[in-house]
Amino acid sequence: MSEPTLTSGGDQMEAGLPQGVGRFGWRWSATVGLLCLLVAWGIFSYAQQRLHGDIVTGMRTIGAGGASWGLYISFYVIFVGFAFGGIVITTLAHLFHLRRLYPITRLADLVAVVSVICAAICIMADLGQPIHGLINLPLYAQTASPFFGSFTLIIGADFMASAVYEFLEGRADAAVCATRTKRFAWYYRFWASGWKNTPAERRRRRRVDFWLSLVMLTLLVVAYSTLGFIFGIQGGRPGWFSALAAPRFVVLAAVSGTGLVIVVAAAARHFMHLRQQITERTFRWLGNALWIGTLIYLYLLAVEELTARYAADAAQTEVARAVTSGAYAPLFWVVVATLVLPAGLLFIQFLRNRCSITLTVIAGLLVNVAAILKRFLIVVPSQTHGQLLDYPTGTYSPSWVEYGTIIGITAVGALIFLICVKLYPLVPLAESRISEAAPTDSWSPGRRRLRRLLFSATLLTGLATCVIAFALSARYGTEPYLDPLLPGAPVLFIVGVVISLLSGAVYELIPDKPRTPSSAPD
Template identity: 30%
Template sequence: MSKVLSKTDSEIFKSPREKDLLSHITSTSLKYKIWIAVLLVFVVFGLIGYYRQLKFGLVVTAMRDYTSWGIYISNFVFFVAISLVGSLFSSILKLNKNEWSRPLTRISEIIAVSAIICAAVIIIVDMGRPDRFFYVIRYLRIQSPIIWDVIIISTYLVISFLLLYISMLPDLGLCRDRLTSVPRWKKKLYRILALNWNDNPRQWKKLQKINKILAITVLPVAFAIHTITSWLFATTWRPGWDSTNLGPYFVSGAFMAGAAIIIVAMYFIREHMNLGRYITQGHFDKMSKLLVLLSLVYLYFNINEYLGPAFKMVGVEGEHITELFVGNYAPMYWLVQIGGLVLPIILLLFKPLRKPLPAFVISMLVLLGAWFKRFLIVIPSLQHPYLPIQGVDESYLHYNPTWEEWAITISSFAWFLLIITFLVKIFPVIPVKKEEAFIKSNSNSQSDNDEI
């Protein structure tokens, strides 16, 4: 994003750091406008598909009585997976005091909030009629894993939003005080959201305490959301799902996908917002190493997931494994395992490939593999029920998403990117204020005053 600052903005920034991290809010490049326009085109395309689905019903999709979950649920599981990146950075790395991850914390929180919003919306799309969601709440049945998922997704969304918002209070106060040339609606937005923040040491201490509580709270909730999502599959009697391995399998896969999307976001933000001083090659090196570690863990659970059924090859489980290994889904399955898992692990072991551009390309392979992996988790299992499929139309035997499904799917990713783009454009994407240094300096000055 090119930055052409007005004289007023150039004068009000009191440090190079403020100028670097806030200037994107005050300027809008042509590249940014084109990007928004392209995303809006995809959104409109999806809305047309969704209108047809509302008008004619789910018959416009390829879902039928047997393949009752399609590409929508694949998207749901994928969005839930990448939302785990918020807890990875805001909780695990932050509580372990990994200072190198600090510039990436807000990016991860923005991705987490955006992903979980899209996950919730895509579930409503999958229901066919949106009013059915209110029936789920009205006729709540705690025996149903679907209700568990609704509760935990709502909880995770609230905590993720609070993690993002509370940690941003000092920077919101800074935007309120510094950005005097922005439009009136932005000034009002910053004034409301800043909540009378005035850089008081007492406020900083309270902020630290709240952030620590939220960072601890989000971790079990994050693990719960992915475990409960896996239970939606594990409690349904289908080949490939009837496994106690699904919980850790989903969690490990979510960590891997989350690390990959952070690297992708780092690359775009570094290149298009000129933040190479803050998102350095060292960050890409460390994130690539972390991605290798998480991919190895996920590879272990993949072996556990398929080795047992492949060794026994009993009944419908055997048919399901055969379909994946050498059947219709074999090309996709092996591309996912090799191109989206094994190959990235090998490539990222070499230091030259842990630089920004190679790491970005490899992470894109991981993300593509992660999405197709969710497709393979959902679709093949449904096409091999324990009761044989007999006396039905040919369309019931296969699942090929219709253009309406693809349109809504592409639109969901466009919405995801739009939410991220909006948040990155309105707010500082890297924390401007350094709370530890501020508290330390104020504590020292306070002790000096006491001595005097």
């Protein structure tokens, strides 16, 4: 049963828009209202931290019985993992033409965009002086630090890559929506940017999809590996220092992101009545990918713990014992159980050549329980146990302020997602893929050369900006480990990456100019 539409005389939104776009039923409104209350609670919680200081949180000084990184950093890693999984699904679908994933590519990319926003807010919540962080990090980020890659590639480049993809991929559907509404036709016409659904346009769309997906996947693997290096290259921090840190981060990110996309896709399928669009075949593929990724991570987890328990130094062994048989053991074994159980269930489902959407959703929820707890176990125990110096063993328990802030941040992400599903179709429309054009396209050689020239100029400008900004940030030819030669060079690096990504939009958006009624395609 569809949701009722809120109307107001002649000012109402046309009912012809697909997938409930522009129609706000009572369930949607009630959910948004609840999320707004949670956001308000999060703001109130964080306000206590700003008013009274970190003393109202569970964070304390390392070596003095506490941990300076806690729930905020744990959830920063979690949200970035969600973004990784969403983009991986989107890029793999276009790189390898996985048609069963096409219905959820836009959904997965939206999950990625929202997750990056939440990750950035988590970083701001963790900083004692967030305004100073917002000013100094863009001005003085140093390439020798993994935080440079975390700031420029994750918060900057991956967010923009996902946003560019979302805009270009939605042009065809925007053109369809523009014909079904009068009130917001201008909005959809702007988004469509002259889309005519010609064969030449669709060919350019496929080319841009392929190359943008390849660039996005490469950027994301590098960026998330860099996030692993933040922990893995700290030789003075037992439990973090590990050659497996980067691959462990990447694999668990793919697992948790896939699990979240499964849950969101199932919710969209049920509440938005998309059973014909998001079929069982989609969940079958996601379920198989999930159990394979989970088994790979279990292998890495076993290698990590066995090495730390039997072949590491005393400090590393102390951290491993605290995790597997000490203060953090209950959390660790819950992680193991919530990874083994879904992997086993999905593998049995694979052997029986069947697919239960309910079982797949449960598996997606369980792996994310494991991911949240494991991120906590990565961040905290190395700060409270296994000190190289003669410091006492510490403890860390998040306070209600931290829980409230994280709940508020999560509610912000959910709120953005729910608003977006009312602005454009969450699943690509079938009719936007049907050509109404002539069998051949009219094209102008001059327009074709102009497109290639502007594309090349945009791409080369972006790459040159990246190289120059990176060199300025790294102080090549001068003293290392100092401030960038040009303050703001890290932002200039992000600008270069964004310009490079926009070259795909330049290539796709320049329209064809007719020359003759019938001519060769572009």
